[in-house]
Amino acid sequence: MSNSEAKNDFIREIIAEDLASGKHASILTRFPPEPNGYLHIGHAKAICINFGIAQENQAVQAKCNLRFDDTNPIKEDIEYVESIKKDVAWLGFDWGQEAYYASNYFDYFYECALHLIREGDAYVDLQSVEEMREARGNVNTPGSDSPYRDSSVDENLALFERMRDGDFEAGAAVLRAKIDMAAPNMNMRDPAIYRVLNVDHHNTGDQWKIYPMYDFAHPLEDAKEGVTHSLCSLEFEDHRPLYEWVVEHCPTPATPRQIEFSRLNLTNTVMSKRKLLQLVEEGIVSGWDDPRLPTLSGMRRRGYTPESIKRFIHKVGVTKFNATTDVALLEFELRSHLNQIASRRMGVLEPLKVVIDNWEDGHVEEMECQNNPEDPEAGTRKVPLAKEVFIERDDFMEDPPKKYFRLGPGRAVRLRGGYILQYTSHDTDAEGNVTAVHVDYLPGTVGQNPPEGVKCKAAIHWVSAAHAHTAEVHLYDRLFTEENPDAHEGGFMNCLNPESMQVIKGAKLEPTLADVSHGAVFQFERVGYFCADTLDGELRFNRTVGLRDSWAKKK
Template identity: 40%
Template sequence: MNKINGFINNIIQQDIKKKIITKLRTRFPPEPNGYLHIGHIKSMHLNFILAEYYKGCCKLRFDDTNPKKEKNKFVTSIKKDILWMGFNLNKNITFTSEYFEIIYQYAIELIKKKLAYVDQLNKIQIKQYRGTLKQPGKNSPYRNQTIEESLNLFKKMKKGFFSEGQACLRAKINMKASSILMRDPVLYRIIHKEHHKTKNSWLIYPTYDFAHCISDSIEGITHSLCTLEFKENKKLYEWILDNISVVHYPKQYEYARLKLEYTVLSKRKLTILVKNKIVSGWNDPRMPTISGLKKKGYTPESLKKFCNKIGVSKQDSLIELHSLESCIRNELNKQSMRTMAIIDPILVIIENMNEKKYENISVLNHPKMPNMGIRNIVFSKEIYIDKSDFKEYADEKYKGLTLKNTVRLRYAYTIKVKDIKYDKKGNIKKILCTYDNTTLHTYKNQKKKIGIIHWISKNDAIPAYFYFYSPLFTIKNPEIEKNFLNFINLHSKIKKKGFVNKETLINFNNYPFQFERIGYFFIDKKYTNKIVFHQTVSLKNKR
């Protein structure tokens, strides 16, 4: 069973040892306003694995307190992604909206204790009154209204007597507090929008800060784990729980959020990429979403290994992209069937071979795993090679086919150029070659090292499309850029049309592919009228 090492695990061990807790309870609380991304995977992995290791419980709680952004389709996608990652949900699925009535009653309790009031300043005025880091805030003119006035106004808010932005409920803390967050934060706001679960039952909605700690308490969460940007919010988290009559008091602990090179993980920015059609959708293979990574060919195991690799700490750091890529590369290297594909085809005719003759050559599906079996590749008079493997003239370092170079066709014979045929535009139409029929199994004994290129028999070739991906951004840390769209990589997706072996599709349908000398690819099975491959990762780190 996996175990999470680090300071959070040490805290849990101590709490169990001191009998502060008898059963660990964690929660994973995504807001259903977008698809889960790799940053969520770190949080998901942490909460679910800890609960599993200590035989506790992890709740999937949908933080659905803003009906303007939340949709049922996101609820569905989040459940699907969590199950795909291999975490068992059982019946541990809740919604913050299930607690709206309880949260509302706690708000009433704060008003009755003179710790909350209804404010009728607008958003701009509230911001002005709040002050700055250097300048303290000042009290709202509504701050000292009576309990009865605030209760009456709060009930009117609930019944729809106010329009959006006309009134809100604020905590009465300290407008001169050093923390701006503690300067009478908003607890409830008016939103006239149908909720995906409660429909039109409510016209007022609690803020995340107010609802989150109460939901943690209701669910008996022992360790509320969140990222460092919520460290300041901990003050409000504890203030709310200290001032309402909760039975259970959870504790919040913070850790560093995931930051990945050449990637944005802000859901707001990811939404912009989708809405502006910079990507084809939330499941675009260039997106850091779980559905995007899945479409690209990543596996749950590789993503979990990545989480274990980067660990959990309090120190923010920008994780190198090759750290993620190495996890899937190592996994695919062990389980991928080897085969050949031609990305930019050029026709080669072997003139000294009989047109009717063809030869089956048996090769291992994996060079280091004989148990994966063998496959037959067809060698015939007409074959395709890749354009990158031919140059008419090149220096001595070039190991591909040239007018002077002899090369070996992988697993087959050596060939050399006899002639080149061009079309009317001067482009190479086909290459005429001859082969040495005595060289089939002589590559281990040959004295002179020559280049080895891949190929496919024309008779055995099936057309296919190949998508190659590189980072969506040109700079390492686009997340910190205000105008992050200025750094979009215009060449992050390249489409090629080429060929794969017929037998590849027949025998390897349920396996990931390693196209030799090219990379690891994942077949997109949603297409029925064409064959499409997405490159998961290159054979070697190129950054």
């Protein structure tokens, strides 16, 4: 979105007020993904907000940091780091010369933890996980103090050093902030801020045996970098008091402000990384980049454009209220953008042969077809026409209903950009299935009205049989049949759409599609939008989206 199109919202109003009052001379936001999975469309909202605000405030040299919150090496991998960088860049955002890593601040986090211990604001707890959970209480019952809560500073420093040296097994000791075990907010009941893991880290190797908890590291990272506005989704609202407590009680160089906004929820979709990982690991989908997933890599492979995603995020807006958006709105923005930019081509998915009886054997003509009627500068292309062509099987009917205007006995139809064809006969096999249709072409009808006495009310797409490129086409649909898979009584895995992917092996495409680059998007006329996919070395076409919302019709 350009500055002139920027949509005003409560976050942007806060930032504008902070700049106008002189509270901040510039703005620094951050996008802090955990590298434990691939980014999805929900993350795209956070990316667009954080990077978008920085772009809109270039007059004050605003910036957005890309920072990896890599504090849990058990679930993290460098593969995820690289995929996240690729996704952010694909959306069109620049994080500058370097990305930031929470792991680069491990020494700082450790010093802050020592500071809390020395100030009497943290202690090492040797209770089991079960004992701590039981003592925590619930929303109606206050928690009870740990027997280690009043240990001396020296005892806690010694225990914490032993934690760092690897003297404890994972889970045998944690460092807890000493706040208030009776706090109404459960996050403030002496939360754990450091734990023992005894595993290597993708960035720091075997240097550390202990790792900070997210709620401890997050505010310190923001403060260390000088973030002015820490923008996060609404589930962190209850964590804000702890965020502010950490900033207040640790030696921080800045005081960032956390502001929450509603996360993005879509119908017929799951957004949980855990559930997406389950789909991948159980082989329900082919991988994180499966075109049926809401991951950005999957959407990219399916043919989504960055512009369509950003338009959708812009339209959804920024609010404080959780809601679920119909995925049809996302598909609408996708169709709208692809209609503007996608070149038109002809592809026949369920081919039926048509023989032009009065066409001379071996004769070939080139029909001139528009590349994109929405773009006058897109020009035209030449498409060869010979004696035999393929049309869609449902573009011919032996006994057509009254308002059927395509090919059938006694009927005429125009080839897109070409001649009008007049039905003469058709062939069938032993089971009565139509195997070929015979027609005559009407000379002089390219771009001209039909001659007197001939009714022709439709134009159909086609491909010359002698010049056709045979390709595999994947037809993708929504992965779940239920609008809210998370609420399905049998679990989200029990409302998978069995028709979410259909593979067509023998589609016939016009020859211009035989050699196209990976990611190129086309509109197959009258069929839908398709994306060229060569990731495994073979050229196939993935259906990005149909020309119309087929789900609305089903409803």
